[in-house]
Amino acid sequence: MPRKKPTxxxxxxxxxxxxxxxxxxxxxxxxxxxxxxxxVMAALKETGYLTPRDAYQKTLLEQNYAPLKLGVLxxxxxxxxxxxxxxxxxxxxxxxxxxxxxxxTEECSTDIPEDTLSHLQNLLDQQVQGLxxxxxxxxxxxxxxxxxxxxxxxxxxxNSDLPESGRLCFVGQDYQxxxxxxxxxxxxxxxxxxxxLAAVGxxxxxxxxxxxxxxSDRIREVGFSDKQVSVIxxxxxxxxxxxxxxxxxxxxxxxxxIYMANRxxxxxxxxxxxxxxxxxxxxxxxxxxxxxQILLRNGDIDFSISQDLFRQGYLPLIYLRDYxxxxxxxxxxxxxPQISIICSQNL
Numbered sequence: 001m002p003r004k005k006p007t008x009x010x011x012x013x014x015x016x017x018x019x020x021x022x023x024x025x026x027x028x029x030x031x032x033x034x035x036x037x038x039x040v041m042a043a044l045k046e047t048g049y050l051t052p053r054d055a056y057q058k059t060l061l062e063q064n065y066a067p068l069k070l071g072v073l074x075x076x077x078x079x080x081x082x083x084x085x086x087x088x089x090x091x092x093x094x095x096x097x098x099x100x101x102x103x104x105t106e107e108c109s110t111d112i113p114e115d116t117l118s119h120l121q122n123l124l125d126q127q128v129q130g131l132x133x134x135x136x137x138x139x140x141x142x143x144x145x146x147x148x149x150x151x152x153x154x155x156x157x158x159n160s161d162l163p164e165s166g167r168l169c170f171v172g173q174d175y176q177x178x179x180x181x182x183x184x185x186x187x188x189x190x191x192x193x194x195x196x197l198a199a200v201g202x203x204x205x206x207x208x209x210x211x212x213x214x215x216s217d218r219i220r221e222v223g224f225s226d227k228q229v230s231v232i233x234x235x236x237x238x239x240x241x242x243x244x245x246x247x248x249x250x251x252x253x254x255x256x257x258i259y260m261a262n263r264x265x266x267x268x269x270x271x272x273x274x275x276x277x278x279x280x281x282x283x284x285x286x287x288x289x290x291x292x293q294i295l296l297r298n299g300d301i302d303f304s305i306s307q308d309l310f311r312q313g314y315l316p317l318i319y320l321r322d323y324x325x326x327x328x329x330x331x332x333x334x335x336x337p338q339i340s341i342i343c344s345q346n347l
Contacts, residue, residue, distance in 0.1 A: 006049035015043035026051055065325045067100040070317055071128035073119055073135060074107040075160075075205075077236060079263065080289030081309060085134075085159070088313025101321055104128065111202050111235070113138040120144060124153075130324055132316035133167075134159045136204040141165075154323055156316040156330070159309070160207035168323065169330045171315045173307040175207045178339050179214025179261065182284045185303050185341070186257045187222040189282040194256035196229045197248050201236040201262030211261040211286070230255075234262055241267035249275045260285035265292060269300040288342055296344045306340045 012019045017036060024032050025040040032040075043049075072089055074082070093103045104126050106119040116135045123131060131148065133155055135141050145155050145165035154168045161170040186196060198215060200208045212231065219229060230248055234241040241264040249255060249271065258281060260268050265285045272281050283301045285292065287309070295301045319330040 006047040008049070010047050011040065011043045011049050014047060015039040065099050067102070068130075068321065068324055069102045069104065069126065069128050070320050071123035071126065071131045072103065072105040072313075072317070073116070073123060073131065073133045074105060075134050075136075076108045076110055077263070080287060080292075081159075081263065084309030085313035088310040088315075089317065091310070092314045092317035096317065096321055099321065099325070101317075103317060108135070111136055111204060113140040113204075116141050117144055120148075124148075129153065130320035131155045132320065133157050133162070134312075135162065136160075136202070137162055137206040137209070138204055154320060156319055158312040158316045160205040161210075162206065169319065171312050171319070171330075172207065173339060175210035176214035176217075178286065178305050178307070179211035179216075180218040181305055181339060181341065182211070182259050182261070182286075182303075183215045183218035183222070185284050186259060186282060187219065187224070189302065190256040192223055193254075194228070195252050195254045196224070196257045196259060197245065197252075197255050198229055198231045198259040199234050199241065199245065199262055199268065200231065201234060203233060208261060215259055215261065234264060234267075236263045238264050238267045240264075242271050245271035246275065249277065249281075255281060257282040257284070263287075265295065265301065269295055273300070288347075293347055296342065296347060299344070302343065304342045306342050 008019050008022050012022050015022070017040060021032060021036060022040055025037055074085065089103065089105065096103070104123065106122050108115050108119050113136055117140060120131075130153065133145065134157065137160065142162040142165035145162055145167060148155055149166040149168070155165065156169055156171060157167050158171040161172065163170070190196070196219065198212060200212050203209045203212070216229065220226070230252060232244045232248060234244055245258065245268045258268055258272070260283060265283075269283060272278055272283065278300065284303045284305070285301055286305050286307065288304055288306045292301065292304055296304060322328040323330070
């Protein structure tokens with residue numbers, strides 16, 4: 001007679017506890033005495049009970065998937081972006097290791113398209129079977145990605161998209177919408193005849209350009225003219241950001257708000273402070289690094305529009321593994337996570 005499949009009730013009966021106590025042990029919840037915990041763990045081992053998740057993982061492992069190598073191409077960005085993305089990559093690496101998935105990374109040293117192509121080739125030389133890519137949206141780059149896709153090497157873009165490349169999917173924020181939200185916030189804070197400074201990192205990156213497009217569209221819709229908005233490109237460099245913001249503040253005395261569609265926010269707030277304009281100019285930016293949190297608390301920044309960078313490092317690799325091992329496509333709703341508006345009071 002075949003053995004009955006173990007159940008939570010069987011574990012509870014053997015340990016002499018309630019089903020609720022077994023559930024608390026399984027989910028690492030508090031209020032379980034050490035002696036009771038040991039009894040439940042012994043019963044779990046004796047009965048061979050598996051949680052639904054453990055049973056699913058066991059089934060996957062038993063399918064004996066073939067070894068898989070995935071590549072990640074990172075831009076030459078540092079700080080909060082890099083740390084969060086790399087944390088996501090490491091989490092995916094740990095999770096996928098038991099499915100024989102190896103993950104290798106390359107990091108660009110510049111934003112020059114030829115540099116991107118060189119690092120892509122380095123990954124291909126390591127015989128990767130799928131790629132997660134954050135790169136400049138240049139014809140040379142998206143054509144290369146298009147060629148890879150036609151060769152059955154799937155590519156998922158993250159943080160900044162290559163929409164014309166035929167990539168499998170994009171994991172990142174709706175940047176047009178986030179730019180529109182920034183415009184909406186600023187429009188509520190300043191007078192209708194004021195000027196606005198918009199600072200972007202690199203317009204070759206689809207994410208930066210999309211933010212600016214969304215911002216420009218919405219700021220026009222609420223009654224501001226193009227002449228009231230000055231745009232500077234700072235390449236996410238501290239010194240360039242400081243110099244260009246300081247120069248703009250000198251040239252246009254009617255600036256009442258700055259939209260930081262890039263990083264190096266600290267350089268912007270320092271330029272505002274050095275000009276003696278702290279508290280007189282509203283600043284809206286993106287992302288929540290430790291430094292941004294300090295600037296929010298100190299009143300240097302009014303609002304920050306956040307995105308989940310950890311997720312952008314993690315999900316592309318999970319999706320690539322699902323696609324290559326199981327033929328499963330990424331669910332579209334996952335790729336447009338909720339946008340949060342952060343101020344000093346809801347950090």
